[in-house]
Every structure is written in C-alpha cells, then in structure tokens.
Amino acid sequence: MIRYKKLGYVALGVTDLERSITYYRDLVGLQLNLQEEGVAYFSCSDDHHNLVLYQNDVAGLKRIAWEMESDAELDNAVDTFKKHGLDVYELPTEESKGIFQGRTLRFIEPNDGICFELYNQQYKRATSYQPTVSKIARLGHVVVSFSDWDASIKFFREVMNFDTSDSIDGFINFMRCFPNPYHHTLGVSNAKLRGDRPGLHHVNFMVTDMDDIGRALNRMPENNIPIVFGPGRHPPSGSIFYYFLDPDGMTVEYSFGMEEFPEENPRKPRSLEPRPDSGDYWGSVPKEDWAQGGDILPAKPQLIGQLL
Numbered sequence: 001m002i003r004y005k006k007l008g009y010v011a012l013g014v015t016d017l018e019r020s021i022t023y024y025r026d027l028v029g030l031q032l033n034l035q036e037e038g039v040a041y042f043s044c045s046d047d048h049h050n051l052v053l054y055q056n057d058v059a060g061l062k063r064i065a066w067e068m069e070s071d072a073e074l075d076n077a078v079d080t081f082k083k084h085g086l087d088v089y090e091l092p093t094e095e096s097k098g099i100f101q102g103r104t105l106r107f108i109e110p111n112d113g114i115c116f117e118l119y120n121q122q123y124k125r126a127t128s129y130q131p132t133v134s135k136i137a138r139l140g141h142v143v144v145s146f147s148d149w150d151a152s153i154k155f156f157r158e159v160m161n162f163d164t165s166d167s168i169d170g171f172i173n174f175m176r177c178f179p180n181p182y183h184h185t186l187g188v189s190n191a192k193l194r195g196d197r198p199g200l201h202h203v204n205f206m207v208t209d210m211d212d213i214g215r216a217l218n219r220m221p222e223n224n225i226p227i228v229f230g231p232g233r234h235p236p237s238g239s240i241f242y243y244f245l246d247p248d249g250m251t252v253e254y255s256f257g258m259e260e261f262p263e264e265n266p267r268k269p270r271s272l273e274p275r276p277d278s279g280d281y282w283g284s285v286p287k288e289d290w291a292q293g294g295d296i297l298p299a300k301p302q303l304i305g306q307l308l
C-alpha cells in the first residue's frame with residue numbers, strides 16, 4: 001500500500017512566461033518564490049513550490065508531483081511500480097537539489113504518457129506564504145482527460161493506490177491519494193468530454209474563505225479574465241467553485257470547502273448520474289472553452305532521471 005502525504009505541485013508549460021507570472025501572482029494570488037531562466041516557482045504554503053511554470057512553445061501539462069508520507073514510501077513505490085512493469089527513474093541528487101527537492105522519482109503514466117513525480121521532501125521556505133488578493137489554502141487537485149478512461153482508473157487504483165471517492169458515471173472519477181483525506185487530488189476525466197483529446201482539464205486551488213470566491217467574482221471580470229463555469233456548488237465534494245482561464249486558455253478553478261475522508265472505514269464511493277446537475281447544484285452551465293486548453297507535454301526520457 002503506497003502512502004502519500006499530499007499533492008505537491010503541478011508543472012505547466014506556458015507560451016509567455018512573464019505574462020503568466022503576472023497572472024498567477026497578481027490575479028490568482030500565488031506567491032512568486034523564485035524566477036530563474038525560463039522557469040518560475042510559485043508557492044501557496046511553506047513549500048518551495050506548488051506550481052511551476054516553464055516557458056514553452058506550447059501550453060500544457062508537464063508533470064504532476066505528489067509528496068510521499070515518508071522516505072520508505074518512495075522505496076515502496078519503486079517496488080510496486082517495477083512489479084507492474086513500469087520504468088521508474090530517479091533524479092540524480094544534483095538535479096533534485098536543482099529543483100529544491102530531496103529524493104525524487106519520475107515515471108511515465110502508461111496510458112497517455114504524462115510525467116508523474118513522487119518525492120520525499122521539498123525545501124521549506126523561511127517565511128511562509130503571504131496571501132494577497134486571495135487566501136489560497138492549498139493546491140487542491142488536478143483533473144486530466146485520459147483517452148482510455150477505464151484503463152486509467154484501473155491504473156491509479158491498482159498501481160498507485162489511489163481511492164475513488166465518487167464518480168460521475170462515464171465522465172469523471174474523483175480519486176484521493178491514500179491516506180490524504182481530501183475528496184480528490186486527481187480527477188480522471190474521460191477524453192470524450194474534450195473532443196477525444198487527452199489533456200489538461202483544470203488545475204484547482206482551494207481557498208480559505210467564501211470571501212475569496214466572492215472577491216474573485218469581481219476581480220476576474222474587472223481584469224477581463226474569461227469566466228468559464230460558475231459560481232456554483234459541486235455535488236460530489238460539496239465545494240463551492242468558480243472557473244476561469246489563464247492567459248494560454250488553460251482552466252483554473254477556485255473552490256471553497258471539500259469533504260474529507262477518514263483513513264479507516266471511509267464511506268463508500270458514489271456513482272452520480274451523468275447529467276448537468278451532478279456537476280453543479282446551482283444550475284450554471286460550462287462555457288465552450290471550459291477545460292479545453294493544455295496539451296500533455298511529452299517528457300524526454302533523458303530528462304526524467306536515471307532508470308532504476
């Protein structure tokens with residue numbers, strides 16, 4: 001049983017790094033922790049980074065990273081993945097230090113080729129996150145659209161030891177990274193929802209107060225940010241949500257409140273009917289460009305570390 005601490009960070013490719021830095025810092029409210037040649041590290045906690053942006057020709061999802069509960073869980077993950085025939089890579093120490101992390105493993109998810117990362121720790125920041133326009137509580141979840149929905153769910157359950165909290169039948173499976181309590185840190189969505197194109201669906205940041213959602217309802221339109229869904233309330237996790245686009249057309253979600261699960265005797269997963277009110281109790285309807293932006297960016301094997 002692989003045990004996770006939390007969703008650690010998501011890395012995105014963006015086509016104009018300066019423009020995206022301004023957006024994620026001044027409108028989303030993340031703290032820019034460090035900017036180096038072609039890369040920007042943002043934080044919303046005492047971690048070094050919870051979002052990393054890379055200058056790239058195309059916008060999209062570069063990798064998703066989870067922090068493990070302990071060092072031993074990295075070894076456990078290596079054994080499990082190898083048993084399932086996966087190639088697992090470890091970043092040389094110099095490189096993991098170069099991205100401000102301890103021991104770092106990577107592998108390529110077998111269905112759509114997404115780079116996933118597991119690490120034991122990140123450098124902590126001397127001063128914690130200083131909220132500005134929004135009090136972001138944490139990087140909440142990432143939803144990705146997969147070309148083979150059933151095979152992907154099976155992989156996350158059987159190989160990565162994620163648990164299903166709920167699903168909207170045929171569309172999306174909400175998975176938590178055991179034993180992390182939050183309803184989901186990964187949403188496995190069906191690419192048929194995205195014109196049969198696998199890719200990034202959205203990145204979610206959980207906020208601390210209902211007022212953080214309320215202020216965004218004014219701030220985003222005032223700054224001509226396209227609003228693509230909401231405000232509303234999601235039946236699966238019970239959270240209040242608001243989705244808007246980033247400068248490359250990738251979808252970002254703010255949400256407030258989320259069901260938490262105990263490690264022992266959690267409730268059974270529910271399968272919700274595939275109809276619009278399973279996505280929103282309040283009746284808002286997603287715009288056409290909701291969840292459309294963001295390709296899966298291929299990771300070059302030589303850049304993902306040394307094969308174990």
Ligand SMILES: CC(C)c1ccc(C(=O)O)c(O)c1O
Binds near residue numbers: 143172239
């Ligand atoms: C409609 C989308 C995919 C969705 C649905 C439900 C939740 C939730 O329960 O939190 C989400 O976060 C979503 O993004």
Ligand SMILES: [Fe+2]
Binds near residue numbers: 143187204
């Ligand atoms: Fe979401």
